Amino acid sequence: MRARRADGAHAIPNAGMETFVQSMVSGILTGSLYAMIGIGLTIIFGVMRIINMAHGDMVMLGMYGAFWAHAAWKIDPFLSILIWIPGAFILGGITYRFLLRKIVPGGELNTLLYTAGLSLFIANLALLIWTGDYRTIKLPYAIMPLRPFGIAVPIPLAIAFGMAILVTAGLYWFLVHTDTGRAVRATSQEPEAAALMGVDVERITIVTFALGTALACGAGVLLAPSLYLYPTVGEILVAKCFVIVVLGGLGSVPGAIAGGLLLGVVESLGAVYVSVPYKDGIGFVIFLLVLLFRPSGLFGVGKS
Amino acid sequence: MKLFSLIALVVLFLAVPWIIPVPFFLHLIIMVLMWTVLGAAWNILGGFAGQVSFGHATFLGAGAYTTMILYLKLGVAPWFGMVAGGVVAALIALPIGFICFRLRGPYFALSTLAVAEIVRLVALNWESLTAGPVGLLITTLPDVSFRGHPIDWESKTPFYYMAVVIALAAVLATAIMSRTRMGAYLLAIREDIDSAEAIGINTVQARVSALSLSAFLAGVAGGFYAMYLRYIDPDAVFAISLSVEMVFIAVVGGLTTVFGPLIGAIFLVTLGETFREHFLVGHLIFYGAFMMVAIRYMPEGIWGKLRLLMSPQR
Numbered sequence: 001m002r003a004r005r006a007d008g009a010h011a012i013p014n015a016g017m018e019t020f021v022q023s024m025v026s027g028i029l030t031g032s033l034y035a036m037i038g039i040g041l042t043i044i045f046g047v048m049r050i051i052n053m054a055h056g057d058m059v060m061l062g063m064y065g066a067f068w069a070h071a072a073w074k075i076d077p078f079l080s081i082l083i084w085i086p087g088a089f090i091l092g093g094i095t096y097r098f099l100l101r102k103i104v105p106g107g108e109l110n111t112l113l114y115t116a117g118l119s120l121f122i123a124n125l126a127l128l129i130w131t132g133d134y135r136t137i138k139l140p141y142a143i144m145p146l147r148p149f150g151i152a153v154p155i156p157l158a159i160a161f162g163m164a165i166l167v168t169a170g171l172y173w174f175l176v177h178t179d180t181g182r183a184v185r186a187t188s189q190e191p192e193a194a195a196l197m198g199v200d201v202e203r204i205t206i207v208t209f210a211l212g213t214a215l216a217c218g219a220g221v222l223l224a225p226s227l228y229l230y231p232t233v234g235e236i237l238v239a240k241c242f243v244i245v246v247l248g249g250l251g252s253v254p255g256a257i258a259g260g261l262l263l264g265v266v267e268s269l270g271a272v273y274v275s276v277p278y279k280d281g282i283g284f285v286i287f288l289l290v291l292l293f294r295p296s297g298l299f300g301v302g303k304s
Numbered sequence: 305m306k307l308f309s310l311i312a313l314v315v316l317f318l319a320v321p322w323i324i325p326v327p328f329f330l331h332l333i334i335m336v337l338m339w340t341v342l343g344a345a346w347n348i349l350g351g352f353a354g355q356v357s358f359g360h361a362t363f364l365g366a367g368a369y370t371t372m373i374l375y376l377k378l379g380v381a382p383w384f385g386m387v388a389g390g391v392v393a394a395l396i397a398l399p400i401g402f403i404c405f406r407l408r409g410p411y412f413a414l415s416t417l418a419v420a421e422i423v424r425l426v427a428l429n430w431e432s433l434t435a436g437p438v439g440l441l442i443t444t445l446p447d448v449s450f451r452g453h454p455i456d457w458e459s460k461t462p463f464y465y466m467a468v469v470i471a472l473a474a475v476l477a478t479a480i481m482s483r484t485r486m487g488a489y490l491l492a493i494r495e496d497i498d499s500a501e502a503i504g505i506n507t508v509q510a511r512v513s514a515l516s517l518s519a520f521l522a523g524v525a526g527g528f529y530a531m532y533l534r535y536i537d538p539d540a541v542f543a544i545s546l547s548v549e550m551v552f553i554a555v556v557g558g559l560t561t562v563f564g565p566l567i568g569a570i571f572l573v574t575l576g577e578t579f580r581e582h583f584l585v586g587h588l589i590f591y592g593a594f595m596m597v598a599i600r601y602m603p604e605g606i607w608g609k610l611r612l613l614m615s616p617q618r
Contacts, residue, residue, distance in 0.1 A: 117595025124589035281425040284418040
């Protein structure tokens with residue numbers, strides 16, 4: 001993923017404290033969005049036991065949604081989230097109901113292959129419609145970064161961070177305090193027991209897939225002003241999602257939040273202290289190590 | 305009768321460049337044959353052994369880079385380089401196998417994806433060896449003569465014959481492997497790895513051997529790819545999408561069958577390349593669509609389905 005860096009940071013050996021704080025901050029800002037994507041993937045995994053390879057393409061759709069809302073309707077990309085989150089919720093529900101419902105009982109590997117097909121289909125449809133050109137959203141308020149305490153904070157990323165916290169908090173509230181949310185968690189923990197307690201597992205599954213899709217798409221909307229957009233961006237994003245959820249333990253929402261922040265910080269610090277070209281590789285190395293030595297995640301809360 | 309049809313088939317294959325001298329069709333057939341090799345390579349691991357890999361581009365890329373580097377730096381002719389590419393890919397497969405085979409099912413698939421991405425980044429940044437994103441280019445291929453006629457590398461004919469030989473070798477390798485003890489071990493592993501282990505199959509060794517054979521074939525195909533296109537860069541040979549294409553060709557054609565990858569390649573590559581002639585992008589849309597259709601309606605693949613329909617004791 002090629003990030004546009006407003007601060008122009010490059011790998012500087014022997015950089016001082018300021019650089020460290022700077023890269024921590026940008027890591028956490030990006031990490032909050034990674035966390036949002038990761039939560040979507042992890043709740044889908046928790047309830048359905050499937051690895052959704054098309055999750056990154058949902059992020060891509062969100063990015064293009066924000067782009068077109070800005071380009072065609074002159075809507076601020078951050079406001080367009082109000083359209084795209086409900087839109088993605090419906091899209092996710094439809095996707096599950098008409099494409100995935102018959103596949104999921106066929107087993108994890110079949111679903112993995114099927115969603116890989118779906119991912120390729122969506123990405124190539126996007127290529128046909130929107131071409132492979134790299135696009136950017138130019139916002140008038142994105143030129144100068146904020147400088148609290150001498151640390152450069154790009155404004156779009158700061159807004160995205162704030163909104164990601166709001167969305168995540170909203171989701172948390174939903175999962176903890178509403179009946180549907182409790183049913184989602186119950187199904188995730190023990191689907192058969194949940195069904196016996198009167199939970200409509202089929203409905204909960206649709207709701208969960210729709211929610212996961214909405215989160216991915218929403219994160220895409222928030223990311224759009226800070227990244228280059230191109231139709232196959234999902235390929236790399238989905239690989240990052242796996243890193244995030246495996247770090248935190250598959251199926252665990254707090255784990256996904258921690259994993260997202262951790263990956264953001266690791267990438268950001270890696271770009272400064274290891275090397276810019278290998279920054280995307282650090283995540284994958286950690287991913288392999290965690291898969292091999294701590295398959296239940298770094299925090300031991302997930303189920304493997 | 306069987307011998308006669310075999311001879312007829314061989315004659316037909318030899319005569320193809322004369323029957324249809326249209327470059328696009330020859331290109332299409334070459335691509336189909338190359339993807340047959342890649343699909344067959346993936347099928348040995350993903351079909352027979354049931355270990356779904358999303359990282360086979362690693363071996364394709366290793367083969368392609370080995371062939372190119374040997375030719376550019378040491379002057380080794382690409383057709384020998386191709387075999388060396390296969391060997392290098394098989395060697396790379398060993399450590400990957402010992403790491404990734406500790407994981408099962410979807411976790412194995414994700415780990416191969418991660419390894420492939422790491423390898424791609426290394427290829428992109430190890431500039432002294434791979435020239436990084438600039439890529440490697442060969443302008444001329446070595447002069448050789450066949451029965452006194454110098455081979456014309458500008459035409460597609462010599463590549464066609466090479467592709468036929470490699471594809472034949474890949475299909476034969478699959479057929480032979482499926483009849484050996486090794487093939488039976490792999491099927492046992494696919495069905496139930498714990499039981500396979502319990503009856504005394506060394507599952508790690510069997511899976512690593514399958515991966516090495518698979519990597520060898522993918523590496524040879526990669527070497528051929530490099531020689532045919534004469535230009536490679538990390539994103540052209542290590543891309544995730546290449547790994548995914550191999551999976552799809554094998555699955556749509558028919559997993560765990562000898563001819564499935566050939567059928568899958570004929571079907572998908574023809575559609576894809578024809579589409580690419582008219583639209584520049586998005587030709588993989590068919591791969592995605594047919595993958596979904598195949599998993600939903602015929603998980604045994606096109607060839608598997610045909611075989612079921614043709615078998616008399618249905």
